[in-house]
Amino acid sequence: MSDRSIRFTHAITRAPGASVTAGLRAVDTGMPDLALMQRHHAQYVACLRETGAEVIELPALEQFPDALFVEDTALCLPEGAVVMRPGAPTRLGEAAQMAPHLEALYDQVLWIKGPGTIEAGDILTTEREILVGRSARTDALGIAELADLVAPWGYRLREVITPPGVLHFKTDCALLDPETILSTARLADSGCFAGYKLINTAPGEEAAANVIRFNDRVLMPAGFPQTAERLAAAGFDVHLIGNSECAKLDGGMSCLSLRFSPPR
Numbered sequence: 345m346s347d348r349s350i351r352f353t354h355a356i357t358r359a360p361g362a363s364v365t366a367g368l369r370a371v372d373t374g375m376p377d378l379a380l381m382q383r384h385h386a387q388y389v390a391c392l393r394e395t396g397a398e399v400i401e402l403p404a405l406e407q408f409p410d411a412l413f414v415e416d417t418a419l420c421l422p423e424g425a426v427v428m429r430p431g432a433p434t435r436l437g438e439a440a441q442m443a444p445h446l447e448a449l450y451d452q453v454l455w456i457k458g459p460g461t462i463e464a465g466d467i468l469t470t471e472r473e474i475l476v477g478r479s480a481r482t483d484a485l486g487i488a489e490l491a492d493l494v495a496p497w498g499y500r501l502r503e504v505i506t507p508p509g510v511l512h513f514k515t516d517c518a519l520l521d522p523e524t525i526l527s528t529a530r531l532a533d534s535g536c537f538a539g540y541k542l543i544n545t546a547p548g549e550e551a552a553a554n555v556i557r558f559n560d561r562v563l564m565p566a567g568f569p570q571t572a573e574r575l576a577a578a579g580f581d582v583h584l585i586g587n588s589e590c591a592k593l594d595g596g597m598s599c600l601s602l603r604f605s606p607p608r
């Protein structure tokens with residue numbers, strides 16, 4: 345089996361700006377501390393870079409408080425990139441800001457034109473399929489439009505459900521290797537991962553599910569020791585990254601980067 349769902353030559357990140365304090369959040373758990381967030385972000389970028397990947401760091405976009413969560417703006421596949429159409433009105437304009445950076449690396453950059461909406465936090469790409477969770481941000485029309493765009497590249501897209509009250513599908517799961525998924529029990533119980541090996545987050549550590557496998561590493565938010573132990577015991581090279589400030593905005597490891605291997 346190939347491993348292009350976990351091996352990447354490139355990543356794109358965007359620095360948090362002062363306006364991040366106005367970022368979207370489901371529940372107010374306090375104001376994010378920009379200086380601490382910047383330190384965590386630097387730790388995250390360094391960890392990606394240490395795998396040998398080229399990490400393109402974009403400057404902060406003050407007019408878009410959530411713009412550091414670049415994952416939601418695009419789906420990057422080896423064949424081409426698809427610019428998303430975010431369902432959060434304050435985030436809609438972020439996608440167009442990302443497009444030129446993708447056009448510099450890809451021959452094929454396609455766009456979700458709407459009227460549907462889709463955010464890539466709801467998309468999990470494995471070796472065999474693309475899973476898309478319907479959520480408050482991602483609707484049936486957006487999913488259908490993405491399915492049509494990626495079909496010519498040979499991708500099978502499967503619509504699944506993001507658990508109610510959960511921001512994105514990948515808030516609750518992550519691909520650990522081509523066969524293995526880390527998931528919360530509440531998501532795994534839906535049966536959507538039949539045929540994959542599963543590792544569940546430890547009880548009370550649901551917020552540990554949003555990790556990323558990036559080359560030989562697993563980047564994981566600090567503060568979830570039992571789940572970290574489960575991953576280490578399964579043989580994964582776990583790197584803990586501070587996430588206390590992004591967590592106040594419902595953001596985690598996957599949200600902070602686009603990870604891909606462009607064809608040129």
Ligand code: CIR
Binds near residue numbers: 415596
């Ligand atoms: C939002 O609500 O859109 C941001 N505050 C958090 C986005 C997190 N992104 C992700 O899970 N892919």
